[in-house]
Amino acid sequence: MTAVPFDPELAAALTVISQNMPSSLTPEMIPLLRQGMSGLAPAEDLTLGGIVDLTDVDLGDGVSVVVCRPVAAPTPAPVVYWIHGGGMIMGDHRVGLADPLAWAVELGLVVVSVDYRLAPEHPDPAPVEDCYRGLVWLAENAAELGVDPARIVVAGGSAGGGLAAGTALLARDRGGPGLLGQLLIYPMLDERNDTVSSHQMSGLGIWDHTSNETGWSALLGDRRGGPDVSIYASPSRAADLSGLPPAFVDVGSAETFRDEDVAYATAIWQAGGQAELHVWPGGFHGFDVMVPQAALSQRAKQARLDWLRRLLGH
Amino acid sequence: MRELVGRLAALDPDASAAVQVIAYFDRLAEGRAGLEATVRGAAVLAGCAARLVDEERAVFLRVLADGHRDDHPSDDDPGWPRVRSGEVELVLEKPGPPSPVDLMVLERGVALARDVLDRTRGRAPDPALVELVVDASAGETARLHAAKRLRLGERARAIALPDGVVLVEPDGPARHPLGGVRAGVGPVVPVGRLPKSYADARVALRFADDVLGPTVVRFDDLGGLAAVAAAIGPATAPAPDVVTLGGLPAWALETLHAVVTSTSLRTAATHLTLHHSTLVDRLGRAEQLLGWEVRGPEGRFRLQLAFALRRLHAHPQ
Numbered sequence: 001m002t003a004v005p006f007d008p009e010l011a012a013a014l015t016v017i018s019q020n021m022p023s024s025l026t027p028e029m030i031p032l033l034r035q036g037m038s039g040l041a042p043a044e045d046l047t048l049g050g051i052v053d054l055t056d057v058d059l060g061d062g063v064s065v066v067v068c069r070p071v072a073a074p075t076p077a078p079v080v081y082w083i084h085g086g087g088m089i090m091g092d093h094r095v096g097l098a099d100p101l102a103w104a105v106e107l108g109l110v111v112v113s114v115d116y117r118l119a120p121e122h123p124d125p126a127p128v129e130d131c132y133r134g135l136v137w138l139a140e141n142a143a144e145l146g147v148d149p150a151r152i153v154v155a156g157g158s159a160g161g162g163l164a165a166g167t168a169l170l171a172r173d174r175g176g177p178g179l180l181g182q183l184l185i186y187p188m189l190d191e192r193n194d195t196v197s198s199h200q201m202s203g204l205g206i207w208d209h210t211s212n213e214t215g216w217s218a219l220l221g222d223r224r225g226g227p228d229v230s231i232y233a234s235p236s237r238a239a240d241l242s243g244l245p246p247a248f249v250d251v252g253s254a255e256t257f258r259d260e261d262v263a264y265a266t267a268i269w270q271a272g273g274q275a276e277l278h279v280w281p282g283g284f285h286g287f288d289v290m291v292p293q294a295a296l297s298q299r300a301k302q303a304r305l306d307w308l309r310r311l312l313g314h
Numbered sequence: 315m316r317e318l319v320g321r322l323a324a325l326d327p328d329a330s331a332a333v334q335v336i337a338y339f340d341r342l343a344e345g346r347a348g349l350e351a352t353v354r355g356a357a358v359l360a361g362c363a364a365r366l367v368d369e370e371r372a373v374f375l376r377v378l379a380d381g382h383r384d385d386h387p388s389d390d391d392p393g394w395p396r397v398r399s400g401e402v403e404l405v406l407e408k409p410g411p412p413s414p415v416d417l418m419v420l421e422r423g424v425a426l427a428r429d430v431l432d433r434t435r436g437r438a439p440d441p442a443l444v445e446l447v448v449d450a451s452a453g454e455t456a457r458l459h460a461a462k463r464l465r466l467g468e469r470a471r472a473i474a475l476p477d478g479v480v481l482v483e484p485d486g487p488a489r490h491p492l493g494g495v496r497a498g499v500g501p502v503v504p505v506g507r508l509p510k511s512y513a514d515a516r517v518a519l520r521f522a523d524d525v526l527g528p529t530v531v532r533f534d535d536l537g538g539l540a541a542v543a544a545a546i547g548p549a550t551a552p553a554p555d556v557v558t559l560g561g562l563p564a565w566a567l568e569t570l571h572a573v574v575t576s577t578s579l580r581t582a583a584t585h586l587t588l589h590h591s592t593l594v595d596r597l598g599r600a601e602q603l604l605g606w607e608v609r610g611p612e613g614r615f616r617l618q619l620a621f622a623l624r625r626l627h628a629h630p631q
Contacts, residue, residue, distance in 0.1 A: 008345025012355065015337045293358045293381025295351065 001200050004254040007282030013291040014205065014284060021290075023203050024210035025087070027218065030120075034090045046097055051105065059137055062122070063130045066093055067145060068111040070104050078151035078180070078312050080104070081138055082113040083131050083167070085158030085286075087188070087207065087215035089119055096289060099301060100155065103308055110147050112138050116163070120218035124233040127159075127219065128166040132176070135167055139177035151312065153181045158207070158257075158286065159215065161187025165235040165264070172243050179245040181311045183304065186251045186285060187261060190236035191216040191224050195259035205254055205284035212256050236260050242271040248307045249275055250300060252283025278303055332418040335359055339422040349430050353377045353404075356423035360416050362408040365390075366427055370401040371435050372491050399424045402431060440464075444480050448472050450509035461505035472500040472512035474519040480512060492530045496522035499532045517543045520629040521622060526571045539622055546626040555620035556627060558604060566600040573597055574608060574617045 006014060025033060046054055046068060055067040069077070082100045084091045093115035100111045116130035135154065142149035154171075156164040161184040168182045193212045202209045216224050216234075223229055231238035247268055251261035258279065265277035280287070280296050288297035342355055349366065357364035357377040365376040365387060376385050388407070395412035396405040397420040404424040406416055440463075446452055447460040461470065469485040476496050483489040485502045492499070498519025500511035514533040517540055521531045533540065552560070559567065568586065573593075576582035583593040597608075607613045 006345070008342055008347035009351040009354065011345050012338045012341040012347070012351075015341045016334050019334075293354060293379075295354070295381075298381060 001196075003200055003204050004197075004258075005282060006205065006254050006284055007280075007287075007294070007296050009294045010282060010284060010287050010291055010296060013294065017206070017290055021206060023205055023208040025207075025214050026210060027120075027214050030089050030214070030218070044094070044097060046094060046101065048101060048105065052101060059134060062117045063133060064093070064115045065134055065137070066113050066115075068097070068101060068104060068113065069146070070108065070110075073104070073108045073110060075146040076142070076148040077146060078107070078109040078153070079138065079142075079145075079147040080109055080111045080183070080308075081135055081152055081154045081164075081167075082111050083116070083154070083156035083160035083163045084113065085156065085160040085188075086118070087211065088127060088159045088219040089215055091118075091159075096157070098292075099289075099304070102301075103305060106305060107308060107312060107314060109312070110145065112145075112147075119215075120221075123221060124219045124223075125230065128163055128170065128232045131163045131167045132170045132174075135171065135177055149177065151180050152177060153183055153308065153311065154179055155183035155185070156187070157185035157289070159188045161185050162189050162235065165189060166232040168244055169235055169238060170232050181245050181308075182247045183308065184247060184249045184261070184264075185304070186255065186257050187235075187249065187264070188212070188215065188257060189234065189264055190260040191220055191229055191234040192236070193225075193256075195256075195263075197258035198256045198260075201254060201256055201284075206287075206290070207256055207285040209256060236264060238267075240271065241267045241273060244268060244271075244273050246274040246311065247276070248304065250278035250280065250303065252280050252285060252287055254282055255285040257285065276307055331415045335415060335418045335422060339426050343426055343429065346433075347430075349373070349375060349427060349434070350377065350383060352423060352427045352430055354381050354383075355426075356404060356406065356419050357381065360406045360408065360419045362406055364423070365405045365407065367403045367405070368401050368431060371431060372489060373402075373431065373435075395420060397421060397424045399428045402428045444482055447482055447505070448480055448508050448512035450513075454506055457508065458506055461508065466505050466508075468504065469502050470505050470508060470511070471502045472508050472515045474498040474500070474512060474515035476519070482508060495529070496524050497530045498522055499530065499534075501534050514540070516631075520631075521625050523625050523628070526567065526621075527575075542619075542622065543626055546623060546630065548630040550627070550630075552627050553620070553623055555616065556623045559620050559624050562600070562603055565596065566603055569593065569596045569600045570604065570608065570617060571621065574614060574621065 046052060051071055053069045053071060056064060057067065058064045080100055080103060084093055084096055093113040097113060104111045114131055114134035117126045139149045154164040154167050164182055165184055165187055168179055171177055171179055193209060193216060198209050198212060220229060229237060249261050249265040251258050265275040268275040280300055283296055288300045291297055338355055342351060353364050353366045353375050354377045357379050358381060361379055363376060363378045367374055374385060376387055378384050393410050394405050394407055395410050395416050396403055402424055404420055404427060443460045443464050447457050447464060464482060466482060467484040470482055473481040473490060481490050496519060498515040500515030503511045518531040518533040518536060520543055522529055572582040572586050576585060579593060580590055583590045601607055608617045
């Protein structure tokens with residue numbers, strides 16, 4: 001199968017990145033990856049030089065959140081409930097917040113980022129249930145937090161995008177907090193790992209077929225690919241995508257998740273819902289985070305910000 | 315990315331950052347990346363704004379360290395690391411001396427930028443070909459051949475700059491940014507007649523003035539004045555009005571020139587950033603020095619002609 005070529009600028013950056021981040025990640029690499037990620041990402045200043053106030057809240061049972069409020073944000077403010085990525089197996093709620101914090105400052109909103117428990121130590125349904133619990137807590141404590149419970153947007157990238165989609169489905173099915181929108185950045189949605197794009201980009205780019213299998217197997221173990229996988233763990237399995245908040249979905253054309261993400265947006269439309277879909281040509285998984293300077297990354301970031309701005313009626 | 319390069323060098327001395335820079339630009343070339351991506355590569359890898367200048371092709375492009383395009387430049391600092399390949403110059407906007415990585419970024423970046431420019435905008439014109447195409451003493455076949463190699467199409471114009479510098483460009487929108495130095499623009503002609511366009515451009519150049527203006531003069535706009543040029547050579551004695559102008563102080567020259575090239579005194583005042591009444595006062599004193607009134611049609615024409623003659627005497631060739 002012919003692979004989709006990478007955008008030239010991203011391809012050049014990938015020659016550098018791939019020295020540190022192999023395309024295929026296997027289970028025995030998980031401990032090293034966790035170490036590597038904390039070593040790779042220098043501690044971010046989440047206060048952005050003092051213009052964002054941070055509050056850590058422990059929700060118990062291994063779940064916590066950090067509330068990030070720009071000092072200039074109004075009360076009540078709209079809120080982005082952020083779910084970090086990392087393939088279900090790595091990352092935490094304080095890493096990769098640069099973009100959500102940029103939205104917060106630009107649009108005057110609060111970011112609440114959740115630290116959910118990770119697989120394989122905490123397999124499904126722990127991660128998505130943790131995320132949902134954090135969302136319910138957020139809605140119940142809206143007044144105290146100075147946020148508007150009618151303007152909650154769930155958002156996340158990669159595994160965080162998949163968990164955001166799962167959290168939105170849980171909120172719908174349990175009559176939970178009403179959501180204004182769901183911002184799904186190259187979301188990890190389909191544990192079957194058997195689309196054309198998942199095979200097409202094998203051994204290439206970031207988070208290939210093997211890596212995807214590693215992540216999903218850590219989350220679901222032997223249940224992966226079988227009949228006992230919930231739609232909250234693997235939203236692509238949902239037969240009914242009606243009654244969901246407006247979605248933003250974007251994905252690179254040169255990554256594992258391309259086909260499942262396009263299909264998810266399509267299924268939302270087919271169910272009579274609203275979705276904005278962007279397929280970034282030649283983008284590999286996480287291109288905008290790893291190569292933020294590239295022209296394509298700038299466009300992707302702008303598209304998300306524009307969608308949020310319209311959603312919030314700014 | 316830059317962090318990655320730096321970290322890599324720290325982690326693995328064999329995979330030096332310079333090697334990564336080479337791999338980066340090689341891969342850009344392989345993917346036939348554009349000019350902006352090339353300059354962005356230099357900016358991101360060097361961790362500062364980078365600018366690319368090709369005056370011959372009228373290219374100016376600047377990318378900030380965060381990857382955003384920003385063509386509004388700060389002043390160029392001669393201390394910044396830079397490298398030139400032909401007419402193409404790549405500059406890193408950081409204090410020197412450059413690090414080994416900076417030097418590699420400059421070398422690889424300018425080479426790729428030049429390739430991209432050659433591919434997308436054609437090679438920079440060979441000065442010998444340009445001289446040939448406007449050379450009346452060269453055979454027509456040679457000139458037409460040169461015009462073809464310069465991709466001038468059917469019709470083109472010549473532009474004369476000081477010190478015998480010649481530019482040629484095909485009919486259509488201007489390709490060369492003019493205004494920085496004196497320039498005379500010749501008429502558009504069939505390419506076989508470019509020597510004539512060049513001769514006319516040189517006549518127009520004689521009317522260009524970089525102190526009072528205009529800096530750029532088009533032969534097509536000269537009308538009958540073009541014929542006057544032929545009458546003024548190096549040995550021609552200046553007319554009395556020209557001598558008078560030559561004896562005026564700068565403020566008077568500026569005032570008269572602004573008035574004679576503006577549609578109204580109010581416009582002239584705006585141009586000189588003077589109050590209207592101040593201008594009227596100055597003009598009165600200038601007219602006294604000049605010896606004639608310039609507010610009527612005849613006096614105005616006499617002054618315009620004097621200014622034109624003055625420029626011809628200043629540029630006798």
